[in-house]
Amino acid sequence: MSAKLEDKEIQEIVRRTVHQTLGLSAESNVSTIDSLKPVVPQINSQKLTVAIGTDHGGVDLKEILKQHMINLGYEVIDCGTHTKDAVDYPDIARAVAEQVASGKAWRGVIIDGAGIGSCIAANKVPGIRAALCYDHATAVNSREHNNANVLTLGAGLTGANLAQQILKTWLETDFGGGRHAKRVDKITAIEKACLESGK
Numbered sequence: 001m002s003a004k005l006e007d008k009e010i011q012e013i014v015r016r017t018v019h020q021t022l023g024l025s026a027e028s029n030v031s032t033i034d035s036l037k038p039v040v041p042q043i044n045s046q047k048l049t050v051a052i053g054t055d056h057g058g059v060d061l062k063e064i065l066k067q068h069m070i071n072l073g074y075e076v077i078d079c080g081t082h083t084k085d086a087v088d089y090p091d092i093a094r095a096v097a098e099q100v101a102s103g104k105a106w107r108g109v110i111i112d113g114a115g116i117g118s119c120i121a122a123n124k125v126p127g128i129r130a131a132l133c134y135d136h137a138t139a140v141n142s143r144e145h146n147n148a149n150v151l152t153l154g155a156g157l158t159g160a161n162l163a164q165q166i167l168k169t170w171l172e173t174d175f176g177g178g179r180h181a182k183r184v185d186k187i188t189a190i191e192k193a194c195l196e197s198g199k
Contacts, residue, residue: 048106050171051099053079053092055118058111058155061163065109065153068164072171077105093121093130093152100149101127108150109167115154122150126191129184134158139166143173145180146187 050069054062059081066076079095081087089112099105108130110118115132122130130150131142134157142148151170153163175181 047073047075049075049077049104051077051079051096051105051108052110053096053108054081054111054155055089055092055113056081056084056086057113058153059084061111061153061155061158061160064160065111065163065167068167069171072168074171089117090121093118094125097122097125097128097130097150101125107171110150110152111155112152113154113156115152115157119150119152122152126195129187133166133170135162136165136169139170140173143170144176145183147175147180147184 052062052066052069062078066078069076077099079092079099081092089110092112093110096105096108096110100108108122108128110122110130112118115134119130119132122128128150129146129148130152131138131146131148132152132154133139133142134154139151142151148170151167153166155163158166175184
């Protein structure tokens with residue numbers, strides 16, 4: 001069984017690899033290299049909280065993903081539902097989105113049959129950037145390019161194993177910033193302008 005690497009060791013490996021790739025000397029002091037941070041959130045020193053909710057169509061998947069997040073070291077706020085009795089997905093989407101918008105949760109996860117309706121509903125809550133993801137690439141893109149703070153999944157379209165992979169990738173992918181930050185700022189500006197004009 002291999003020994004677990006410490007964060008400092010990982011950062012040093014990344015630093016050396018980047019230096020070698022860029023052809024820099026080991027002593028080079030390049031700010032972009034010095035500012036490199038691991039993609040995995042620092043959940044050992046402070047647990048991050050994720051809100052999760054589902055309509056009746058995703059109760060089983062919610063329980064699997066909830067346990068998956070707990071195993072990864074996250075705190076979880078369960079916004080329901082807890083039975084397979086019919087409920088309306090907009091109510092659940094709003095409950096999760098408001099946890100994120102208020103700052104009570106770091107991020108949110110919403111499940112319904114296809115993931116589409118919950119995504120639409122969550123995006124009506126100011127401050128929310130919800131993204132429907134269905135594979136590794138969309139999970140990475142939604143975080144890296146769009147700084148999505150809510151993930152929606154379709155229980156009827158995504159199996160439990162794939163959903164766990166998508167969720168882990170989505171939680172551990174950082175926002176890329178740079179040119180993407182300008183575009184996310186424009187999304188926020190649209191939202192602000194609409195709120196101010198009452199539209």
